[in-house]
Amino acid sequence: MSLHRSSTAALVALLALAVLLGTSADDGGQPIVARVSKDASTALYNIAIKVGGVPLLLDLAGPMLWLANCPTPHRIIPCVSHDCDDISTTYRPPGCPKPGLRGEGPCACPAYPRNPVDGRCRSDDATTITLAANATDGQNPLYPVTFRAVGSCAPGELLESLPAGAAGVAGLSRLPLSLPTQFKHPYNGGYYFGITGIAVNQQSVATPPGVFDLDAGSGTGGAVFSTVTPYTALRWDIYWPLRNAFDVATSGIARADKVAPFDLCYQASALTVTRVGYAVPSIELMLDGGRNWTLPGASSLVQVNNNTVCFAFVQMASSMPAAVDSPAVILGGHQMENNLLMFDLVKETFAFSGLLLGIRTTCSNFNFTMGSSY
Template identity: 50%
Template sequence: MSPHGSSSPVLPLLVLSLLLLSPPGTFAGGDGRPPSKPIVTPISKDGATSLYTIPVKGGAPLVLDLAGPLVCQPGSPDPCCACTAYSYNPPSGFWRFRHRGQRGSGDLTRTPLSANATDGRNPPFPVCFPAYAACAPNGLLASLPAGAAGVAGLSRQPLSLPSQVASRLKVASPFELQASPPVELAEGLRQNALPLLVNPKNNGAYYIRVHGIAVNQARVPVPAGAFDLDRRQGTGGVVLSTVTRLTTLRSDIFSPLINAFDAATSGIPRRKPMPPYDLCYEASAFGSTRLGPGVANVDLMLDGGRNWTLPGASSLVQVDERTLCFAFQNMGVGATVANSPAVIVGTHPMEDNLVLFDLEKGTVGISGLLRRMRINCGNFNFAMGSS
């Protein structure tokens, strides 16, 4: 990663490839043909902020925020606008404090965006399309990655980017990664998708139901109902976030989890904890596997007896050449404020997973670490070509 905060290379650091499903015939392609295909864009990770961006604003990046309600960009108010929108700064604090974070008001305007159509295998032609966006005060977005043109909200709210682009599409798309033979992932994820939960207090965010957590296949003893979403209060539950790097857990879940992981790794030499990490190890003590450092798996226990397995590449983070640390964080004091989830699943465990959201059906499919199949998100073919 660059010490100057420039974006890291795209392909090795993809979280997923964003499929914004466009209504057939709605947007004109670069060659004049109306695309009846989804559109696709690569996702890059910024080295300085660990935020993820997509290059849809004239090639300039927009920061991804799964819970964000709309697209917001810096700029002067448009005198032709007739309504006001409230923009926000996702990096201004942890997700649970979004309602306390930096906010501002600005006119709602239309902005040009562009991406490439896809048949699920490659992007055959470009697509340009307008989207509604909030004009945010320049200072509000000052903490975004260098060169970022704003924020792309990906929530289920009506003005989020996928809602604007995908509101009428009824055609499913494949998603094929280059391998020998090629690997198609989307259909399997659709057939085994998880239901998304709705938090009435934050109905744009993506919550999943988690029944428990395990280390080395042994269930961690957490209080009954610790992962439950209280819909009346808007608290609890497990939410996916692209503006929080580490998976962050309420103290009653974090404490037994780190104790269980500590016990499962008792034979591995420790290093001094390095905030915000509470448990760190001598990196050279781990064996190397294609799933990262050889260490006890952490499993999120999901509906239908399924697990989201987090091996070493997802449960540990490299801090420096000598140090690997446990990639989970304690929410600490103030974790019971309004709208606070029990668990925020951050970007680190989602890296090199295909995460497929179906806004119409209200489901999400999660592939698990693609390295298990000897592929990664960089295997998608972003080269322009005909289909």
């Protein structure tokens, strides 16, 4: 499937409880793998890529790497340097405060770490951060590797609303300061993909003409992957047609009271469970190129308590942690779970496995027993 506005070479296997990245030339370009885990209390994802196994929040659309409460002293990036030039081209969130006057000492390059969940931004020192992962052959970890990346310090207050224990954010977008080092500087660094329509139970959902169109210059419209949006968020003119079509297709299943943030819920006792989740009509995302991404019951529904299961899509709102610049569809973490996604940023394509439950496996079966540095 086509991937809009790609830049440098990288391969990312996401939400297989692992992330594969192309590392720097220092280790010969060997791909690396790091464990990804879901935080139950926030429904967000951590990646264990910091030295010592300290988790960072995984933000697929995030512009940079940042670490809260940097040690004192810490290495700074000089104002006059190539790295600072890259930092200065990175998107500065609107309303982010300018850095205060620094006392005596060298000029430190400022950076603007942002909490992707609540949108707060601060200014702090750009620095280098040591990371650790495992080299991989694509099937198993091989041996531990450490490497340094340019990122930012951040005040501890930015950790609020992140998973407990997270020490910062690992941004994996295609902007200059993301972990997959980039050479182009698009307005929007998110991973976009093309959707032409949606179907429920193999019946096309009627949506307004052009509703999925992407403005490549501004990042408005289109569909984007996001690991900081727990459940797929849809613009209102897509959400309501899909929600109503699913409502009709499941009319024979007993309803339950709504549980925020969901609008459509069912009695858990009225649902049967199959190998691919609850026995409900599948949702199909019709992609550019003619292929469909099938979302069976494990992806379309979520159990919210012992008695209630809800339609796992939400209407996009200003309070949602949007990935970037008002896309029409933000494909959230729940819908990506137990799918193997591979991004080829040279060919500007991505590939997906479909729900792994259908082939009697899960992402948690990936072998992390060899070469662990933790």
